Amino acid sequence: MRKARVRLRDVADKTGFSTNTVSLALRDSPRIPPATRELIRKVAADLDYFPNRIAQSLVSRQSMTIGLVLTDIRNPILTQVAQEIARALSESGYATLFATSDNTTDREIDAIRAFRGRQVDGILIYPTEHRDIEHVRSLRDQGYPVVSLVSDREKALDTVSVDEHLGARKISEHLVAIGRRRIALLDSAAPLGNTEKQEGYVEALTEAGLPPDPALCVAVPGHGIEDGYRATAALWARGGRPDAIFATTDSVALGVQRWCEDNDLAIPGDIAIAGFDDIEYARLSSVPISTVVYPVEQIARTAVERLIELIGVNGPLPPPAERLLDPKLIVRQSTAGTNAGAGH
Amino acid sequence: MRKARVRLRDVADKTGFSTNTVSLALRDSPRIPPATRELIRKVAADLDYFPNRIAQSLVSRQSMTIGLVLTDIRNPILTQVAQEIARALSESGYATLFATSDNTTDREIDAIRAFRGRQVDGILIYPTEHRDIEHVRSLRDQGYPVVSLVSDREKALDTVSVDEHLGARKISEHLVAIGRRRIALLDSAAPLGNTEKQEGYVEALTEAGLPPDPALCVAVPGHGIEDGYRATAALWARGGRPDAIFATTDSVALGVQRWCEDNDLAIPGDIAIAGFDDIEYARLSSVPISTVVYPVEQIARTAVERLIELIGVNGPLPPPAERLLDPKLIVRQSTAGTNAGAGH
Numbered sequence: 001m002r003k004a005r006v007r008l009r010d011v012a013d014k015t016g017f018s019t020n021t022v023s024l025a026l027r028d029s030p031r032i033p034p035a036t037r038e039l040i041r042k043v044a045a046d047l048d049y050f051p052n053r054i055a056q057s058l059v060s061r062q063s064m065t066i067g068l069v070l071t072d073i074r075n076p077i078l079t080q081v082a083q084e085i086a087r088a089l090s091e092s093g094y095a096t097l098f099a100t101s102d103n104t105t106d107r108e109i110d111a112i113r114a115f116r117g118r119q120v121d122g123i124l125i126y127p128t129e130h131r132d133i134e135h136v137r138s139l140r141d142q143g144y145p146v147v148s149l150v151s152d153r154e155k156a157l158d159t160v161s162v163d164e165h166l167g168a169r170k171i172s173e174h175l176v177a178i179g180r181r182r183i184a185l186l187d188s189a190a191p192l193g194n195t196e197k198q199e200g201y202v203e204a205l206t207e208a209g210l211p212p213d214p215a216l217c218v219a220v221p222g223h224g225i226e227d228g229y230r231a232t233a234a235l236w237a238r239g240g241r242p243d244a245i246f247a248t249t250d251s252v253a254l255g256v257q258r259w260c261e262d263n264d265l266a267i268p269g270d271i272a273i274a275g276f277d278d279i280e281y282a283r284l285s286s287v288p289i290s291t292v293v294y295p296v297e298q299i300a301r302t303a304v305e306r307l308i309e310l311i312g313v314n315g316p317l318p319p320p321a322e323r324l325l326d327p328k329l330i331v332r333q334s335t336a337g338t339n340a341g342a343g344h
Numbered sequence: 345m346r347k348a349r350v351r352l353r354d355v356a357d358k359t360g361f362s363t364n365t366v367s368l369a370l371r372d373s374p375r376i377p378p379a380t381r382e383l384i385r386k387v388a389a390d391l392d393y394f395p396n397r398i399a400q401s402l403v404s405r406q407s408m409t410i411g412l413v414l415t416d417i418r419n420p421i422l423t424q425v426a427q428e429i430a431r432a433l434s435e436s437g438y439a440t441l442f443a444t445s446d447n448t449t450d451r452e453i454d455a456i457r458a459f460r461g462r463q464v465d466g467i468l469i470y471p472t473e474h475r476d477i478e479h480v481r482s483l484r485d486q487g488y489p490v491v492s493l494v495s496d497r498e499k500a501l502d503t504v505s506v507d508e509h510l511g512a513r514k515i516s517e518h519l520v521a522i523g524r525r526r527i528a529l530l531d532s533a534a535p536l537g538n539t540e541k542q543e544g545y546v547e548a549l550t551e552a553g554l555p556p557d558p559a560l561c562v563a564v565p566g567h568g569i570e571d572g573y574r575a576t577a578a579l580w581a582r583g584g585r586p587d588a589i590f591a592t593t594d595s596v597a598l599g600v601q602r603w604c605e606d607n608d609l610a611i612p613g614d615i616a617i618a619g620f621d622d623i624e625y626a627r628l629s630s631v632p633i634s635t636v637v638y639p640v641e642q643i644a645r646t647a648v649e650r651l652i653e654l655i656g657v658n659g660p661l662p663p664p665a666e667r668l669l670d671p672k673l674i675v676r677q678s679t680a681g682t683n684a685g686a687g688h
Contacts, residue, residue: 090454090455100427
């Protein structure tokens with residue numbers, strides 16, 4: 001910023017102490033008497049003195065700044081993740097550099113480059129693609145602290161995530177348990193190569209003796225309500241007649257619900273609806289939607305803790321660790337009717 | 345980050361050119377032949393060389409980093425604002441440092457201090473309180489580039505915002521025009537001292553000869569769906585019987601809608617509902633909700649342009665400029681029935 005910067009020298013001149021004493025006092029060193037420390041701090045505040053972290057970082061080689069890359073914070077869950085991470089980092093004295101990749105790997109790579117140019121101490125990332133993440137793994141290989149919010153099948157990254165496979169399996173098993181037999185999948189993850197939820201769904205149905213019907217599996221090109229609405233319309237248009245729909249996000253599930261309401265299908269009588277994430281809009285929808293919880297705060301805190309731990313390591317980093325959180329199922333009105341859908 | 349940094353020197357050694365030539369080539373100087381530039385760029389990329397922006401910033405006194413402070417990005421509109429601002433800044437070569445204030449002025453002040461310590465070139469802020477913003481005005485007074493996303497009555501700040509007063513007035517006039525006479529206000533802004541929307545509502549009702557009834561004006565302690573639900577319950581519990589409700593955010597309006605549905609009130613027959621913001625969840629709700637558009641992209645782009653303009657000024661900053669965008673009204677099903685509510 002433009003203003004002539006107040007320097008340590010100015011605080012020293014004003015107080016009559018040496019710059020060394022001022023510097024120690026502002027870092028709260030016990031080598032300076034408490035009364036002196038207080039006096040110097042007061043003068044520094046009056047002069048509007050800010051320690052120049054940029055100059056400090058050239059000496060300490062720490063910028064006390066973290067880069068956070070998310071795909072798209074319009075997904076309310078990633079919004080909350082961003083907010084919780086920024087808060088947790090701030091409590092530990094770190095600032096958060098923020099970028100979204102708009103679900104493209106190219107922009108993700110650009111963001112990482114921009115962050116590295118600004119000497120971030122570490123990177124937290126929710127990668128666009130869960131598999132094609134060599135650009136993230138290579139950071140780790142080079143010894144950079146990085147934590148991914150998506151699990152890595154090659155276990156080459158530190159990760160903190162919810163067990164999407166198990167979560168999808170649990171909610172699919174629930175749909176089976178309430179008597180549904182034609183369970184559709186509206187999948188906004190698979191088009192990005194992220195097949196964990198799909199696999200959980202397939203596993204649950206197969207084990208129940210209900211081999212998944214390709215006619216009931218729809219790729220959804222986005223994570224929003226409108227995407228869910230259009231996908232449901234498309235499913236019906238091509239003759240799919242499910243008695244339950246599992247949507248891979250709550251926003252997509254809300255779109256399913258809207259389409260069913262517009263077409264006079266009873267929920268859950270004619271069709272049970274389940275989502276994933278546990279967002280407020282689905283919890284407080286006209287028919288509250290059953291879902292799997294994405295534990296935002298736990299994920300944010302755990303990821304920040306791990307990243308700070310990696311930053312603090314002297315010497316080579318420890319082997320990557322995977323933290324897979326157990327997903328909690330929440331049953332609400334949208335799947336509350338048992339054995340109701342078999343005759344549709 | 346920990347790894348031994350690749351330096352300009354390394355690129356020079358590898359290519360056989362001087363550090364000066366390498367530096368010019370990487371800044372794409374026409375003084376270096378194109379073929380040489382390309383060779384040097386390729387070697388730099390192979391070596392994984394990143395220009396040290398931190399060192400550069402000590403020389404240029406520009407960090408190419410902006411601080412963004414928002415109140416709470418769980419409000420989907422502020423989420424979109426954050427994303428659009430980060431995108432627009434990135435297109436201009438700036439990185440975004442991000443913090444939320446959780447709607448407290450103390451955390452806002454902390455965030456500004458943290459950003460100044462990191463030498464941001466300017467600050468974009470959506471302040472918690474619209475009036476009590478001396479800490480923001482004083483930045484401007486000291487010559488720091490700062491743009492607020494909320495208008496400033498004292499005109500001491502550069503601001504880019506939607507005209508909330510006019511927007512609230514327009515939607516209240518609309519409720520009058522469709523024949524509503526007992527129009528309630530569910531106000532989540534006034535408790536924070538932000539009375540623009542309240543004033544627009546009072547003005548519209550007063551001019552229509554419908555002096556606002558204090559029994560129909562409810563302070564809502566938060567901006568979420570649940571806040572709107574509880575506030576509507578409280579309004580009914582104390583005997584308020586409106587035929588229309590204007591909620592100061594769409595999320596609050598969604599809570600109103602849920603309560604009305606749970607209590608078998610027809611929308612808009614028994615009660616018309618209007619919000620503010622134009623979020624997807626309200627647009628695609630079971631009864632789509634009439635609203636005033638918060639023009640996210642226009643606000644983000646305009647604010648970023650102005651901030652970059654201020655950063656580029658040599659010498660004293662120009663006088664603060666206010667940009668107040670005209671709010672657009674969108675009528676949907678929640679207020680579509682005309683003259684239906686008078687007899688409730």
